Amino acid sequence: MRLFGIILSFVILLGSGILITPQTAHACSCASPESPEQQVREELEHKSAIFAGTVEKVTPPWFKILKSSADPVKVTFKVSAVWKGELGRQVIVYTARDSASCGVDDFQVGTEYIVSASLKSKSLETNICALTKPLASAEAELAVLGEGYPPTAKPFDQIDLSPMSIIVAIATILFGSFIVIKIIRHRRKYRV
Template sequence: MGNKLTMIILSITMLFCLGVVKPGKSFACSCAMVQSAEAQVKDEMERSSAIFAGKVLTVTQPPEKEIMSSADPVEVQFEVSQVWKGDVQARTAVYTALSSASCGIENFVEGAEYIVSAHESEAALHTTICNMTKPLDSAAEELKALGDGKQPQPIGMNVKKERSNLPLNADGGEPQSPAANEAASASTSSNIYVLIAALVLLIAAAMIIWVRRNRKQ
């Protein structure tokens, strides 16, 4: 009877844990079919919020934490030299996911020049491997299709205003992008599920010990 009750308790516990401990978010990147440079430029001019060329000044990786996500945001600061679309300033930050698994661009190199196409979300620019973003020295066809651009806007109060629109960290520090907050929320939820599951396992273990002790009495 005791062994049967123990098995029942363990079975219920395992089923509960399977329902509570949910796997973290999984991401898969899927881009549209490759187009000609001219067709892609036309498409990007319609869909993107900003298209510009510039040199990478800094690449800031997301802070390390216990549970990292492929969607954690990497911040890339650009010194903008030419603009084809959008009100882009001379120094502009663009965000991309940490891993190509979430369509992030992993190989931004400080000091290298790029053509960048990005979409705006909650006052921040984001780019992916599905956009036209690439090293400038391999974008001859895209540059020809784009034609002459314009000079970027001077750095002014708008830069501070854009960054102030991003949610602040819990400690009031540097603002985070929306992707950073989403990843942080997912990480917090995952930790809560693990703690609940651990508590259930402890309760189950205590019940098993209690049952065995009662059998011996």
């Protein structure tokens, strides 16, 4: 029991360290393209994925003592058309929480967007400097992109490695180990 208490204390301290680490502040500045056609061509060349999709869910950053405008917001899209990348029918894209850190801070559930994203650390990320905007206001960009292709049946590989998911996984493993040890000790004690 004492070993479990020590391990649990260590996990809590480790988790606290992850939650309280200071983050660098970034100011957002975007270079304006000469035309929508030029921006589309640059994005097709440099971005990992360009697609149209409807926002199904917006998950804000989980509770932290110190907050930053750069904290990641998780946005889940139902993909309707793809212009670049091999994307599944559902895609998760991350963006900074606030436009001060170039985040797209106005994603609305049920609204369809054109999204341009880069692959960073096995996650797709977008920002306000990218082509990302409501599909209804992307007529000029859609004219340049033309007709897209449908999403694939296989979803895009993404791993959620948020600090909270790591802490939950570690706590689950430790708790499971504690239960197994207790059961083994109990059986040994009453073995005749």
